[in-house]
Amino acid sequence: MRRLLTSPPLSLAVLLLWLLLVADFSPGQLAIGIILALLLPWLAGMLEPERASFGRTIALLALTRRVLWDMLLSNIEVARRILGPERVLTPGFVWIPLELTNIHGITALASIITLTPGTVSAELTEDRRFLLVHCFNLKDADAQVAEIKARYESLLKEIFP
Numbered sequence: 070m071r072r073l074l075t076s077p078p079l080s081l082a083v084l085l086l087w088l089l090l091v092a093d094f095s096p097g098q099l100a101i102g103i104i105l106a107l108l109l110p111w112l113a114g115m116l117e118p119e120r121a122s123f124g125r126t127i128a129l130l131a132l133t134r135r136v137l138w139d140m141l142l143s144n145i146e147v148a149r150r151i152l153g154p155e156r157v158l159t160p161g162f163v164w165i166p167l168e169l170t171n172i173h174g175i176t177a178l179a180s181i182i183t184l185t186p187g188t189v190s191a192e193l194t195e196d197r198r199f200l201l202v203h204c205f206n207l208k209d210a211d212a213q214v215a216e217i218k219a220r221y222e223s224l225l226k227e228i229f230p
Contacts, residue, residue, distance in 0.1 A: 075114045076113075076114070080106040080109075080110050083109050083110065084105070126228070128227040136184070136185070143187050147205060150187075150206055158205070159206055160207060161204055162207075163201075163214060164200070164201055165199065165202055165214055165218070166198065166214070167199060167200055168218075168226060169222055172197065173229050175197060177229070178190075178222055179200060182202055187204065187205040
């Protein structure tokens with residue numbers, strides 16, 4: 070049964086999405102949805118080079134709370150900066166040296182950075198050791214690197230060992 074349902078949550082999501090997309094709950098569409106729900110997660114699993122494994126899930130709660138709070142504060146800061154004089158803005162790029170080695174943790178970090186207003190992940194080096202980040206208002210590159218590493222990467226290292 071485990072080989073048939075490689076990812077029950079993903080299979081359920083595929084089935085529900087299929088039924089919502091076709092807007093037809095007939096037996097034929099249900100059968101197609103079930104076939105897709107079994108095949109797509111299996112095929113996706115073959116493409117995935119690394120499996121995600123979770124460490125401390127309590128760190129996930131702390132990270133979620135921190136990201137939501139930072140998003141709120143960043144929205145306020147970006148709005149304040151946009152409404153202020155343009156000459157005081159100092160946009161720039163900074164390379165973040167990564168201690169994370171798990172690709173899922175790196176992806177989560179890049180997503181968090183991009184979701185937080187004022188910063189955008191721009192590039193990951195091929196060896197996965199550095200992440201290029203564009204900052205809307207970069208005053209001190211070293212302080213920005215230290216903040217990202219302390220606030221996000223440290224918790225992500227606990228979540229994705």
